[in-house]
Amino acid sequence: MNQETLALHYGYDKKQFGTMSVPVYQTTAYDFGSAETAANRFALKELGPIYTRLNNPTTDVLEARIAAVENGEAAIATATGQAAIFFAIANLAEAGDNIIVAKKIYGGATTLLTHTIKRFGIQAKIFESDHADDLEALIDDKTKAIFFESLSNPQIAIPNIEKIVAIAQKYNIITVCDNTVATPILFQPLNHGIDVSVHSASKYICGQGSAMGGLIVEAKGLNAKLIGNPRYPQFNEPDESYHGLVYATLPFPIFSLRIRLSLIRDIGATIAPFNSWLLIQGLETLSLRVKEHSRNAYKVASFLKSHPKVKKVSYPALESDPLHGRAKQYFKEGQTSGLLSFEVDGFEFAKQILNTTKIFSVVVNIGDSKSIITHPASTTHQQLSVEELELTGVKTGLIRLSIGLENADDLIEDLKIALG
Ligand SMILES: *Cc1c(COP(=O)(O)O)cnc(C)c1O
Numbered sequence: 114m115n116q117e118t119l120a121l122h123y124g125y126d127k128k129q130f131g132t133m134s135v136p137v138y139q140t141t142a143y144d145f146g147s148a149e150t151a152a153n154r155f156a157l158k159e160l161g162p163i164y165t166r167l168n169n170p171t172t173d174v175l176e177a178r179i180a181a182v183e184n185g186e187a188a189i190a191t192a193t194g195q196a197a198i199f200f201a202i203a204n205l206a207e208a209g210d211n212i213i214v215a216k217k218i219y220g221g222a223t224t225l226l227t228h229t230i231k232r233f234g235i236q237a238k239i240f241e242s243d244h245a246d247d248l249e250a251l252i253d254d255k256t257k258a259i260f261f262e263s264l265s266n267p268q269i270a271i272p273n274i275e276k277i278v279a280i281a282q283k284y285n286i287i288t289v290c291d292n293t294v295a296t297p298i299l300f301q302p303l304n305h306g307i308d309v310s311v312h313s314a315s316k317y318i319c320g321q322g323s324a325m326g327g328l329i330v331e332a333k334g335l336n337a338k339l340i341g342n343p344r345y346p347q348f349n350e351p352d353e354s355y356h357g358l359v360y361a362t363l364p365f366p367i368f369s370l371r372i373r374l375s376l377i378r379d380i381g382a383t384i385a386p387f388n389s390w391l392l393i394q395g396l397e398t399l400s401l402r403v404k405e406h407s408r409n410a411y412k413v414a415s416f417l418k419s420h421p422k423v424k425k426v427s428y429p430a431l432e433s434d435p436l437h438g439r440a441k442q443y444f445k446e447g448q449t450s451g452l453l454s455f456e457v458d459g460f461e462f463a464k465q466i467l468n469t470t471k472i473f474s475v476v477v478n479i480g481d482s483k484s485i486i487t488h489p490a491s492t493t494h495q496q497l498s499v500e501e502l503e504l505t506g507v508k509t510g511l512i513r514l515s516i517g518l519e520n521a522d523d524l525i526e527d528l529k530i531a532l533g
Pocket residue numbers: 193194195196219221222262266291293294312313314315316325326327479
């Protein structure tokens with residue numbers, strides 16, 4: 114079946130209650146009915162709901178559906194995208210290990226993976242994902258994961274995915290790709306040899322800026338990469354926290370199962386059932402929306418490209434963009450979502466544009482159906498000096514747009530007036 118159909122139907126049996134909409138199971142716990150059933154569920158002899166921190170029937174549908182849409186084996190939903198990234202990494206690396214992280218990624222992921230995770234004894238090494246020429250030299254016996262974004266926010270870069278995957282496979286290291294911006298509609302990481310895909314579902318999957326959520330999807334066949342792999346003893350040796358359970362012996366997708374049984378169980382960061390329901394609604398129209406976001410952004414990017422006061426436009430779907438070749442190589446019909454950036458002369462002019470637009474909201478989010486404008490130098494990157502800004506590629510006059518679903522002509526008119 115195709116993605117559009119799976120996104121509408123997969124994982125929910127309408128015959129159960131006859132409801133067209135997936136029911137929201139707004140409950141904390143479940144009646145086991147008998148002591149035996151309770152014992153069997155805890156012993157994994159029977160899979161079924163135990164307690165909503167661990168699993169929930171509404172969330173089960175979301176998980177099954179995203180796994181199907183992304184052509185994966187299984188998925189885990191989390192409270193936010195940040196939790197999804199943390200769990201995917203913490204499932205692979207422990208104190209004393211290291212991970213290799215792309216330079217061009219989301220700011221929140223950079224702080225999590227380079228600073229916060231260091232406090233847990235996991236060291237991050239940074240690689241230049243545009244070419245990945247420096248990646249192989251960073252690998253050692255303690256390297257447990259390679260992390261990158263398929264379409265990076267806010268740099269709007271597309272890494273050399275083929276090369277990253279080839280190197281990871283050579284050393285039997287698990288790759289984790291944040292696919293938030295591209296979404297499964299434009300790019301399917303697991304079809305390109307990537308092992309684990311993560312999402313901030315708060316963005317395009319939700320689509321209306323109304324709920325937060327994270328998703329982790331594991332590739333088909335990932336068990337075979339983990340079982341017997343000396344890099345990952347945690348899947349092959351008894352787990353003390355689960356009375357000596359050896360994940361490698363279980364007939365389930367063990368990457369996801371271990372996240373549920375140890376990380377979600379112990380740390381929490383569970384998605385609320387109602388948010389799962391909102392994300393299910395979002396998934397239903399994701400394919401239509403992402404194509405329309407992309408079409409709109411293409412029109413806006415073309416306008417900006419021709420404007421005399423715009424110094425540079427980054428939008429890989431544009432034929433003139435340096436990353437256009439990669440966009441066509443990896444992304445469906447070369448489309449690259451609603452995210453684009455452009456550069457004008459100076460800090461003050463950039464701020465003035467933000468203050469003059471009427472349709473664009475000044476908000477730090479992306480993927481909403483309503484258009485959003487941000488000025489990284491005065492907000493997310495405020496703490497950096499002008500020199501540091503230049504180094505990270507965030508120029509003082511850089512503006513990021515998340516193009517929504519309004520009529521593109523109205524957005525262009527709004528920007529035309531703001532640019533003066
Ligand atoms: C927003 C975002 C995140 C973090 O997700 P939250 O849902 O806000 O926790 C991670 N990665 C990317 C690419 C994002 O845009």
